[in-house]
Amino acid sequence: MQHKISKQAFVSVLAIFFFFGFSVLGQTEEKKPLYAVIQQLEQKYDIRFSYVPEEIAPIFVTLSKETESLPVILKQLNNQTPLQFTLLDDRYVTVVSPLRQSKLCGRIMDAQTGKPLEGANIITETNRFSTTSSAEGFFTLSEEISNNTSITISFIGYYPMKISVEQLKADCPIILLQPETAVLDEVVIQTFLVQGISKKTNGSIAINTENFGLVPGQVENDVLQISQALPGVESADETISNINIRGGTHDENLLLWDDIKMYQSGHFFGLISAFNPDLTKQVTVYKNGTPPRFGESVSGVIDMRSKNRVSEEFAGGVGVNLINASAFIDIPLSKKASVQVSGRHSLSFLETPVYNTYSERIFQDTEITNLENPGTETKINAEEDFSFYDFSTKLLWDVSEKDALRVNFLTIDNSLDFTESISGANQSKTSELQQRSLVGGISWKRNWSERFETTAMVYGSYYLLNATNKDLFTTQQLFQENEVLEDGAKIDSRYNISEKINVQSGYQFSEIGIGNTQDVNIPRFRVYNKEVLRSHSVFSNLTYTPNQQNTVINAGARLSYFSKFNELLVEPRLSVHQKLGNGFSVDVQGEFKSQSTTQRIDFQSDFLGIEKRRWVLANNEDVPILESKQASVGLGYQKNKWLVSLEGFYKTVNGITTSNQGFQNQFQFVKARGSYSAKGLEFVFNRKTKRFSAWISYLLMKNDYEFESLIPSAFPNNIDIRHAATVAGSYSLNDLKLALGINWHSGKPYTTPIPGNEITVTNGQPSIQYASPNTERLPDYFRADFSAEYIWGISDAVDAKINIAVLNLLNRKNTLNIRYALDTDKDGENRVNQVEEISLGLTPNVSVQVLF
Known part of the structure; x- marks a missing residue:
């Protein structure tokens, strides 16, 4: 017998089904991404989970609604x-995967905000x-590290x-770093190019050499060489004694070592x-x-700082490369x-x-190699004895x-003895050159409270450059000397x-x-000039951060009074960093x-x-x-x-002279005052992974002179490099680091003699007649x-660091x-000789350093 079911009964049965179905679903939720569940739990219980996003991304879970x-x-x-969730206290929960449970691990967070800190340095005591x-x-950390080993955790703007x-044997414990409340440093916003280089919200670039990556061509962490990897920082002649920042000459840069001005920057007359x-641990x-x-x-x-924390344990190192030995x-x-x-000390021997x-x-473009007279019939032999050294010490007392x-x-x-002799004749002369710097300072810092601190410093900086040039064919001797002495005091x-x-x-x-000083014995001539x-x-x-570093404003001014000229200069400064959201930000300076x-x-x-430049002081007459x-x-x-990153800039500098621009054309002996203006664009593209970083930087710049008294009055700057680009990459795998890069820039300008009319004679004196x-x-x-x-761990307390570098790989x-x-x-x-x-x-170099 067939039974017919009425429409009303069908609806009733269907209603009962959905009722029981929803009752069951009300007891158990559908599966949700673990990431979303963690966010809900953080909001509901006011807690923080510490986890690796990649480990929880593929996981889905089901939780009961009634569970409280x-x-x-x-x-x-x-x-x-498969994860292990551990409640450390009423605030933090760690999430550790089985892959990490067997390793030593931790998580570094801000003690005040509870936010994770990316890029903090973790270094074992043995390095x-x-x-x-x-x-x-x-x-x-590696499981091979001994239990009694200590590690130091540091992050810019936080107490180490x-x-x-x-x-660290607990389940990835949370390590809370306290912000340095007494000193509100500019916040680091990003790692730049390689590990150890960071960009700050005030626009500056910080280089931390304690845990540095690798820059192509470097056998040591030469901070002045590393700075040339930054966009807008070039060297027109490959030396660190001629660093050009946005079209300026080297002497227009302020070089500080532990807050003391340096008047000398290089060994080997600029190559090192x-x-x-x-x-030298920190450079800004x-x-x-x-x-x-x-x-x-x-x-x-360029502000260079040595290590400024009192050391608790003995550390040291000795090293040697193909140029010098160090310790x-x-x-x-x-x-x-x-x-x-x-x-x-150099290994020139x-x-x-x-x-x-x-x-x-x-020495190629100097009197030593006699390039200006390559056709001379007299055979001159030359021997140079060159050496350099540096020595520094610092006492730290809390x-x-x-x-x-x-x-x-x-x-x-730097010291050079240059001996010339004539082949086949018993005749020789030795010329000498010495370049020396001595600097020292004493500083006292006091934290009066958590909010207020002062620093007082007295310092001295001395620089001496002298040379004795003896003519091989006569008894003439030329003595030249350039001496600088600066002393001062600072209170911050x-x-x-x-x-x-x-x-x-x-x-x-x-x-x-x-x-x-210039002193010639024949004919007798002496000139000495000193300015003070x-x-x-x-x-x-004033630094103002109104909304948790989304906006950072630095605004201030410097007033300088020169008593000799009775002149007061007012110098406003501004830097604004604004986050726009979704990874974008804008900077105005x-x-x-x-x-x-x-x-x-x-x-x-x-x-x-060799070292043609001499320091001079403004007198508000011929040197403004x-x-x-x-x-x-x-x-x-x-x-x-x-x-x-894309940044456009415009800079003008007034008061330059033809003497400090190093002209080698018709303006070489002309005295004139003028200005230059540099405008351009800097572009950086950088992609980083855990082990690899690749970057492209490009500089477009136009740099022109303006000298009203010269004809023509406007023409390209001597270091007007219109285009400059770098393509580079670095890779690290455990204790091995590799870096390869290409540097390219367009040629700088120069002046040629007028074709067919190169020499003109005036009053019996010949001179070169130049074109525009x-x-x-x-x-x-x-x-x-x-x-x-490559870093080779010889023992728990001793490491060997081996570096290989090749400059100009393609020769x-x-x-x-x-x-x-x-x-x-x-x-x-x-x-006329060109x-x-x-x-x-092609310049290969090898360095071996033993650290203990």
Whole structure:
């Protein structure tokens, strides 16, 4: 028998089905992504989960709605996932995968905000192992590290923390770093190019050498060489004694070592940094928006700092490469005091291939190689005996919990003996050149409270360059000397008005004396000139962060009074960083700056033609005070390990002279005052992964002179490099690092003699007749560089670091400069000789360093 079901009964049965169905679904939710569940739990229970996003991304879970107890929920998550959820306290929950449970790990977070810290440095006491924290603050250590080993965790703007490896045996414990509330440093916003280079919200670039990656061509962490990897920072002649920041000359930069101005920057007359990389730990480069506490520069600022924390354990190292040997030690004297000592000395007696290549590069366009008279019939033999060294020491004494005393000393020396002799004749002469710097300072820092601190410092900086040039064919001797002495005092104060407002103010006094001597015995001639200038400067800067670093405003001014001229200069400074959301940000910067010390070149043969520049002091007559103005706007994007930056700038510098620009054409002996303007675009593209970083940087710039008294009055700057680009990459795998890069830029301008009418004679004196200034261009510059580094753990306490670097991997011949000089042929007729300055050739170098 068939039974018919009425429509009403069917609806009733269907209603009952849905009722029971929803009742069951009400007891158990559908599966949800674990990431979404964690976010809901964080909001509901006001807790924080520490996890690696990649580990939880593919996991889905099901939770009961009626469950209210957090421990019960965590138990369900433990049962449904391969992860281990552990409630550390009433605030934090760690999430660890089985792959990481067997390793030593931790998570670094801000103690105040609870946010993870990306890029924190984790270094073992033996320096055998180092790593950085991930975007979520995680880090892992090798299980081979001994339990009694201690590690130091540091992050810019936070107090460092020292813990033992034993403490990491828990389930990835959370390590809370306390912000340095007394000192509100500019916040780091991104890792730039390679590990150890970061960009700050005030537009500056910070280079931290303690856990640095690798830059192509570097056998050591030469900070002045590394700075040239930054966009807008170039060297027109490959040397670190001629760094050009946004079209400025090297003397327009302020170089500071532990807050003391340096008047010498290089060894080997510019090919090697004079600052020992073993103790130079932190470098900050400013291209614009410079804080008002920095004066005496119209271009960039390179602020170099040695380690400033009292060491608790002994550390040191010895090393050697094909140029020099070095050593450093860091000795704890007590719990409150330690001393750092470092030194380097050249290995010129070995005459390695690198030494010979460097010698050819430096001495090629000098009196030593006699390039201006290549056709001379007299055979002249030349021998040079060159050496350099540097030595530095620093005493660190934390007198009390609130007081810290620091004493610094540094000496740098270059020495050259040049002996000429005539083949077949018993006749020889030895010329000498010496370049030396001595600097020292004492500083006292006091934290009066958590909000207020002061720093007082007295310092001295001395520079000496002298040369004795003896003529081989006569008894004539020329003595030249350039001497600089600066002493001064600085007082800084910093006050945190609130978490959002910080004020830094201070006073600076300096007295600079510069002397120049020229003494010739035949015919008897002596000129000595000395200038002294005192300046008083006050400055103040306000840092305002209204919305948790989304907006960072630095605004301030510097007032400098020169008593000798009764002149007051007002220099406003501004830097604004604004996050726009979705990874985008915008930066606006501007500054007025001034400078009273410059370098001039009188003759190309000064100081044997090797170090032709001499320091001079403003006198407000033929040597004015330089003044600059600059503005820039930049747009940045940083998200998911991608970084893109585009910045446009415009800079003008007034008060330059033809003497300090180093003209080698019709304006070489003309005295004129003028200005230059540089405008351009800087572009950076950077992609990073855990082990690999690749970047492309490009600079487009137009740099022109304006001299009203010259004809023509406007023409390209001597260092007007219109296009410059770098393509590079670095790779790291455990203890091995590799880096490869290509540097290219268009040729700088130079001036040629008028074709067919090269020589003109006036009153019996011949001279070169030049065409329009700087209308010709050198060939494009191209260089490929390679670096490799390997750290070998000899024992728990001793490591060996091996570096290999090759400059100009393809051995390309690059022309760095072309100039012209008058000489005579074998018949005594005047002729014009073209002198070319050629770049370094293929230059391999190897470094071995033992660290303990």
